[in-house]
Amino acid sequence: MSTERRVPARYYARLIEVLRDQDVDTDAVVADSGIPADELFDVDGTLPLERIESLLAAARTATARTDIALALAAALKLTSHSAVSYGILSSPTAGYALGLVARYFGLILPMFRVRYGCRDEIMRLRLTPAAGMSHESFAFHLELIVACVHWELRDLIAGDMPPYDVYFSIDTPPHVARYEALREMRIHFGTLDQPGAEMAWPRDLASRPLALSDPTALRMAENRCAEMIERVRVREGIASWVGMMLREANGPPPGHCELAAALNISSRTLDRYLRKEGATFRELSKQATQQRAGRLLSEGRLSVTEVAMELGYSDVANFTRAFRRDTGLTPSEWRQQPPIGDGESPDTADARWV
Structure with missing residues (x-):
């Protein structure tokens, strides 16, 4: 199974035009993204999703806009x-x-x-x-x-x-x-x-x-x-999709069976696909919980207790123990760390302790 997802380039070429109209140095944005200009502006071309994410990161840095x-x-x-x-x-x-x-x-x-x-x-x-x-x-x-x-x-x-x-x-x-x-x-x-x-x-x-x-x-x-549409058959790695569904959920994350049902496959088949990609549902669930916890704590809009409840813990003490075991810090100590530095995305910050 291929892990490369390709996306039409035309929308992101139009994004460059929008930024240019706002007096953004778009040559620098394209250069920072690492995408060759001829590929970005190919009307019928496609780009790997990873390249597009690099372009979006470069655009956010250049504009400081959300x-x-x-x-x-x-x-x-x-x-x-x-x-x-x-x-x-x-x-x-x-x-x-x-x-x-x-x-x-x-x-x-x-x-x-x-x-x-x-x-x-x-x-x-x-x-x-x-x-x-x-x-x-x-x-x-x-x-x-x-x-x-x-x-x-x-x-x-x-x-x-x-x-x-x-x-x-x-x-x-x-x-x-x-x-x-x-x-x-x-x-x-x-x-x-x-x-x-x-x-x-x-x-x-x-x-x-x-x-x-x-x-x-x-x-x-x-x-x-x-x-x-018959030619659009490339499918993103299931492990990547499962990890994102767990990370982006609000409240308690979806369960093993729930995600398998979303793909119209059995739980055992989901496990088999994950093993082919060197992953397990348990590992992905743990990593997603860590990433969500780090982001919620860094945002500061929820108390530690509310973060614990958001992640599905019934007891804040259990959350604190798990967080300290995985990071070496309590949730309160994590919040006292310096804010994410210039050019470092929240996902990059999550990776510091996953």
């Missing part, structure tokens, strides 16, 4: 998604367009899965990670996808967007005020137990007709998407 995902989303258009764009634009209804996006999202950002459905008078779009990512990359792409869906659906229905709700697993970001521009959206951060996001609109939006509906063009676009 909201670049929202800036990129505002710059992308309905025509930004290759063959999927033609299917979206020629769909008969808003609901059909979102269902098409869900079916062929592997052609857009393949490190996420998208599910679409209508139930109990609500039209829902659910995003879940399909590949292991750093915390910063996961949050960036989650915000990017949600904001893109908002702006592009709004364009599809000519701006007549009803108020609706969006639920995130990630905590409230420093740039939360930027969401005021997405005025129909009611935001709920830190409300999903499992990593991802969910967008929920009134169900009647699903039947809203679209102005450019074209059955012939739609059939051609869907045939093209089906051909292309």
